[in-house]
Amino acid sequence: MEKYVYIALFAPLLSSLFVALFATRPKILFMGILASLLIGASMISSFILLFYVNAHGALHVKMMDWISAGNLEIPFGFVVDQVSVIMMVTVTFVSTIIHVYSIGYMDHDKSFNRFFSYLSAFVFSMLILVMSDNFVGLFIGWEGVGLCSWLLIGFWYHKPSAAWAANEAFIMNRIADLGMLMGLFLIYWQIGSFQYDIVFASIKFLDISIVTTIGIFLFIGAMGKSAQFPLHTWLADAMEGPTPVSALIHAATMVTAGVYLVIRCGDIYSLIPHIGFAIASLGAFVAVFAASMALVNNDLKRIIAYSTLSQLGYMFVAAGLGAYWIALFHLMTHAFFKSLLFLGAGNVMHAMHDELNIKKMGGLYGSMKATAILMSVASVALAGIYPFAGFFSKDMILEVAFNEGAYFLWFALFIGAGMTAFYSFRLVMLVFFGEKEHTKYGIHPHEAQPFVIYALMPLGLLAVIAGFFEHAFRGFVTKLLTNYDIQIAHGTEVLLIAATLGIAISGISFAIYMYSRGGFSKTLENRFCYKLLINQYFIPKLYELYIMKPFGAISNFLWQKIDVKIIDFSVDMVAKILYTSGEKSRKMQSGNLSDMLRWMVVGIVILLAVAIFYRPIV
Amino acid sequence: MITLTHYLVLSGILFSIGLAGVMRRTNLLMLFFSTEILLNAVNVGFVAVSKYYGDLTGQMFAFFIIAVAASEAAVGLGLLILWYKRNGSVDLTSLQMMKG
Amino acid sequence: MYEVIAFYIFSALTIGLFTVVVMSKNALYAMSALAGGMIFISGFFFILGAEFLGVVQITVYSGAIMALYAFGMMFFDTTRDVKENIRCKKIAYTLSILSSILLIVILCAPLFSQNIEALYPSIQNAGNIQMIGLVLFTKYLVPFELAAIMLLAAMIAGIVLASKKMEMNLEIDEEFEEAKDVK
């Protein structure tokens, strides 16, 4: 079985490195196909491993030693257990589809080969992240996906906005990574190992305050990768990247790494429920916060990005409250329908010649039926309508919140569900139905190539049916994760489901109703609420004003004033004093004997004075 | 009673007079005179110390100082005359080749 | 008692004469005062029981050196006052007064090393000259010889230096005189 582990892991690396050799060449179609095939091989291996794990339990592979110093031993070790195999399957599955999709999407891009190289590198990093059997290995993947994210967001580096967004994403993630590193250091000095099994076995013997600290630090790491408040701004800006990237990295896989970390460290977080609750609260806040920003935004991709953010919040609620399998389940279903949504958006973008403003679209249903249907399916799933995938996972999260007695969280999520339904259908309505605004701009939309649509079919299928695997899924992952039972009376449960469904459906209906009648009036745009939302609560502005600008100013101050004017100046001062004193005292050598004699006497006087005031100790 | 300190103070005063002369005069001949004063001042000190400590070393030193003074006068005057012949002046201001 | 009186008289005289040496504008006066001062210095030597040195002082200083200076001065125009453009007198005086004060303070302070042992203690029952002879021709024999050589060398040097290019310089001297006359 080991060979499948290695195939799953290294096929993407091989793909990436091989394609990278042709990175600067003009488009070679074969590169895209090769990359897709290799990722496909990785996917097949992952599925084989899934069945293997289901039958025989976890698989542990140690490849080689990596770092050893002092007492520290870090190997390259991989573990394929119930959680990681689910992640592997999700990642490779979505990746394969996105690779195939990209062959069509990136058709006309001159950096076709480079794109596949990066994309495969990302898959490799992500697999390292999920498969590693120790925290540092996870950190390798963690940073690796950050790097690939940087490369891919900045893929069209000639656009300054893309370059800026790439750097922002990387730096924001770095901030969080520091927190995570600190957590790792603490784990090491307390336990002496980074291996999951050793750490989780001995974590319960540690002082609770230390476990709390570890939990907080690790979660700071998770916050960055999963773009939780206040490190969330990069995700929306990351939409500068090509759409497949947004689908793969910024919706389906990388951003869920934070959730994965919390799930993986379930043994730590179950010891510290108060931190878990804080995580859940933050998650609920982000769920509503992001959804509210999605309500008014006009950028096709940004809306979906905020939706991702909001769904990540849902996952954190589940994970924070200890319902790890539910979080993982939502992670998986979300990966399917969200990537579908993004890829559909990619089709729309192509059709609209990279126009992103949904106000300039409308009526696209006529020209791109398949895409419209797929996106609508995804939106329904996102909104959480029975029997689509989103319903099962999302509804359970609400139940978890209710079950834990966190009614406030439940209410927040409930509102969030309504918003989700509204904005996703606002998008569908504005893009595919209503007035054909785009004709004003002389654009003639066309459907994507057929193979692209076929590639999306599996995702569409899964977005519909994935929810029905709930019981199988639960049985599978709870072998490793702590089980979580929702103990709500049947009547209440039905009521809750009804309420959730109700608000989702009413959100959808409201959206359909409003936008079929031409949308809201323009006057609303002058309201403060609208301005607040469209400006993302002014948070990016605040960051720019109170963090970036002062940082630049302080840096400049340090360089111009402290370094040049004070430190270097004082160094030069010493030299200058010596030089000028030499220059000045040169005049003493006037050549006049009388003067010299006087100087000599001055010297005598000084020596005499010294003789008076300084007496050696007898 | 005259103590060693008296002599030493006297020697100090004479020395200072010599110093004043060394600084004040610019005529080279006068400088030589002042130098003689300095040497003599020291001699007084040496002899006084020699006396009060009952040690002859001081007198020996004074003796050698006198010898040195004699040679110095001889060579110095020779040089002075040479200089005078060349420049027609024994003033210090004519001696300014070492100006830095 | 006599010693005290002698000391103060000699002190006053030497200080006075040396001051004249330093201050006088006339080279001749200065030299005469210097010669007088030298003789009074020898007076101290006699008071201190260093008769030999006293004699040497008179013969060498007042006799030899002063004669040398006197001869030397014949080369220069000594009848005229010495013309000096003395600059910054104050500095010179301040410095010398300062140094004298410092010196006196130091010398008046108690010697912190009282237990100085005589390296060559005076020999009992022997006159000063005898003692000097004993020390000079035993312990200080080599320095003494060296001093003799030094004096010889100095003498030769003095002669050579002073007699160099005598004739030519006379001419220059005349020219110098003429030039002065023109003025």
Next chain:
Amino acid sequence: MDHILSLIIFFPFVAGLFGFLVNKDSVRAYGISVSAIEFLLTLVLWVGFDSSNAGYQFVEYTALIPSFGMSYYLGVDGISLFLVILTSLMTMISLIALNIEKDAKNLIISVLFLEMTMVGVFLILDVILFYSFWELSLVPMLYIIGAWGSARRVYAAIKFFLYTFAGSVLMLVGILYMGFLYHEATGIWSFALPDWYLLQIPLQMQLWLFGAFFLAFAIKVPMFPFHTWLPYAHGQAPTIGSIILAAVLLKMGSYGFVRFSLPLFPDASVYFLMPIAIIAIIMVIYGAMVAYAQEDMKQVIAYSSISHMGIVVLGTFAMNAEGITGSIFLMLSHGIVSGALFMLVGVIYDRRHTKLMSEFGGIASVMPNFATIYGIMLMASVGLPLSVGFVGEFLSLVGFYKVNWVMTLMAGSGIILGAVYMLNLYKKSFFGPITHEENRTLKDLNGKELTALIPLVALVVILGVFPKPVLSTIDMSVKKMLSLMEQKAVENDTRDLIINVNSIGGKR
């Protein structure tokens, strides 16, 4: 193999002397082959090195002035081995990349002399001789900066020389006093470092001696606020000078800390731990922020060196095997990475004769290979896992975490700020549209530059993925040094601290 260390030290010197006879046209080939042979010799040294023996190997001892204990004493252990290899490697690489035509002969000879002094510093165990080589290394560098630098080269060269020279003078006093102390304690004179290691010194005296040595090392590292010679030296030096300066000369300072300060004065090292750690943190943050403010690419990398050396110093003073091993590894990685970065800046400078970031922009599309290699080096500099930069940084910070977690957090902000200035540099010069017409026709890397850079790229990846052989060799010698420090500490606090920071678990 008996005299391999002497051979390694003096081969470049002798070859340099013969270099005067070599024809002008072939001197480059001569220089490269000499440095390649030297590199091979150091590799032979590594092959022959017994990595299970923590002590000094290939020891050569000849008494020079026996009455004063001065000797010709060479030896190599895990700590110095890789620095020697780094030196010969970087010299070779920089000579391969050399493209100065003017007086190339003299330049190459200077570089070979410099190589001798640098290797000597790392291999010599006699302190007086160490000092001589330490000071000698300034002379060739002075020439390299002063004769082949840019506009303000004379100022920079003199500043470099006088500053570092002034610092090490105090070290000489310290060395002489140590020798005196050794004489007092044992009755014989010795300036051999292994002898000195055995000497227990009272705390008060340790503090003074530590200070004397510290200044020399601190200026060389360079530690804040003694760093201002560095930007000038880098800014004005020719590419080859910058490469060697960043890659090797700075390491002499941090090597001094490991070789002298820690084992000779364990109590003083612990006593000064916090002040030095604070300085190191200032270096990290301050260096990074000033680097961000720079307009000149080379200056960015120069200040980034200060930032990275801060982490090296921090790791060294973590007093545990993880930290010190990490800091030595970080020296190696910084040598490779910053050397490569300076070389890359040199490449672009040769083409455009400017290093200002504002003059570039969008170069990634014109020079893709260049941008790729630059990107790899940048990521290694930022400390991305699986690149060489991560291992050392991670270990250094892990090590210091045990000493003080808040300070580690502050030093760790270096990894954020590092990303900020490096990515900013990359964005300004490589991303965005091409704003200057003359940049449109820039040529990508040529064969010569690729030959120089590809080995470095390979090393960055290989050492990042498989650092173990290097790490375990360093680790062994470091552990030996730590046990020595623990044994000879005169204060109980020191011993407790060393034991504490090397043990896992327990209370913070």
